[in-house]
Amino acid sequence: MKAKVDFEPKIVVFCCKWCSYTAADLAGTSRMEMLPNFTIIRTMCSGRIDPEFILNAFVKGADGVLITGCHPGDCHYVNGNYKARRRIILLQSVLKQFGFENGRLRYEWISAAEGKKFVDSVNEFIGNIKKLGPLCDVSKYLSEKKTNNVKSSITQ
């Protein structure tokens, strides 16, 4: 196996249109430097992020998923960010039962003015996922049929 330092994770960052996406934009226009391992998916609100989206990201090859939304009390739709927090906390417990390490799914409150916080949060998250190493290739073990083959690919 390759050493984990060489591992470049694939990260999906969900951003809310009103705050964290604007923060990401601010980070860009302010020419802040950050790690390039992530792809942003913009939603109207973190409350729009269906747990299905997150699971789909993992199945399609993400090593980590970071959800970002408005600070408590700041949601453009009153309480979408609270709904997101509840779903993510429950989904974290579910993922644990599915054998995921802690930390592959996180959420962070980032306001539109916090470009720096966006950079720091994403960098820190990517660093943590690098330490965890790649997520077991979910699609790979599903295409295998016989026990003997399946074993080698689902056991890490």
Added chain:
Amino acid sequence: MTKPKVAFYWNASCGGCEEAVIDLAEDILKVVEAVDIVFWPVAMDFKKKDIKAMKDGEIAVSFINGAIRTEEQEEMVKLLRRKSGLVIAFGSCSHLGGIPGLANFWDRDTIFERVYKEIPSVINPDGVLPQTKTQIGDKQLTLPEFWDTVKTLDQVIDVDYYIPGCAPPPDIIMDGITAILEGKLPEKGAVLAPDKSLCDTCPRSEKKPDKISMKEIKRPHEIILDPEKCFLEQGIICLGPATRSGCGERCINANMPCRGCFGPTKEVIDHGAKGLSAIVSILGIEEEEKLSDEDVQKLIDQIKDPAGLFYMYSLPSSLLRRKIMRKGE
């Protein structure tokens, strides 16, 4: 005119789906009148060789229940697929994975270890485990390979239609069979049941409040359940909001909450994810802005075994399909 040929087969299942066919009661006579049953291991003495001897596509319809977890099951369903015009996944296990699909939280080694060694009522001092080949004198005994991962029928062969339920209720079965006999089938891949959520048809929905807020989560054995009130209103998790209707509300009428055997409605990919999303958003958490993540975690931790609960019938058909196993667990 010769009658269309029909086959029934079972895989990883409990036998309840076979019962469901018998439960058609006098209606089964109509079915038998209209079709020729050419294969039904639980009830009739036809063998694999009889199926093998048939022409491809000779069987009009095969009703296959049970999830797929062994080599033999895969071989049989592939054979039936070849010989059949239509294949119907019959019941939750072949449709979604069902209860046997919960084995995807383990793998072959951990299941064998538990079942053949650890269970208190098992005496197995030599630690003998099932083998695919065993030599006894000059004879060799064989068993089919047991897989790590339980699969739904459509993960193994092409499936034309689905009859959902654990077990499918008689009216859904009869409607399905009638549609097949009369050639009035919807587009391929359809689930032969209404595309509404259970809450839509639930007898308790009329009395439910406009806004449901679950202050505390309880389990059915912990309280005396009101037979009129919505389960969610009573703090009992019910998967009605995320589950397809058509079951006849059998559990609800027996004063038990829905556990999702009919699977999700048409547009949903992951039943469990939708279920957890729906339930967690109606938790009656007050002054949430003042709560820390830990506080919310504590409230949500009231949901015991969330993966087992929300994926009770649908684990193999979910996006993740199974647990990732690590050595030494």
